[in-house]
Amino acid sequence: MGSYEDNYLAMRPQELCNMCGRCCRVVTTSKSYEELKALQAENDEGACEFLKIFVPYPSIEAARAVDKELVDNVINLLIEDGNYDETKMTFYGCKYLREDNLCSIYEERPVLCRHCPSTPWSIVPPGCGFEGWLFLKREEAKQKVRKAKEDLLELKLLKTKNPTEDILKKISSVEHKIQTTIDMYKKYGSYDW
Ligand code: SF4
Ligand code: SF4
Structure with missing residues (x-):
């Protein structure tokens, strides 16, 4: 019987990842950037961890220029669920992603990266190796x-x-x-x- 961490990772076979880097290059959260910053100011662990590695794109169009399919996919899913609010929408890119799509801090990457995809309803980029698993x-x-x-x-x-x-x-x-x-x-x- 392994540790909680080992079991958690064993449930998400890491070899399913095809190392495309898309989930590091363009991501978003259910909370707005303003909400995240407010949580960060209160030392919320999740918000602090997220904003330590992810930098906001200046606009949705800027994120779309990096990965149009991913951005449109997220927005369409939110529209379908009746949860889309453009004024609260921010996309982010990780400053530790290398040009070759690998993580420059892989061994020390934060828990939020280690635990991805965190739930069966996580939204992953189209073609992600975890789609079947999800x-x-x-x-x-x-x-x-x-x-x-x-x-x-x-x-x-x-x-x-x-x-x-x-x-x-x-x-x-x-x-x-x-x-x-x-x-x-x-x-x-x-x-x-
Ligand atoms: S999008 Fe999926 S396949 Fe691509 S790097 Fe992220 S987890 Fe791996
Ligand atoms: S820290 Fe590494 S694994 Fe996490 S988002 Fe950045 S590049 Fe991806």
């Missing part, structure tokens, strides 16, 4: 919720025949499990349940 992980998460919903139906059926305290507790527990899973993944961008 699809699989999203399906696994959805299957778990579907199975829990089936269990819930069975329990509710049992309740109609035999409404014991034990059954009521189980129903409440399964409902809680379903809702917390849905809420967690909604936080990461899943609106598809």
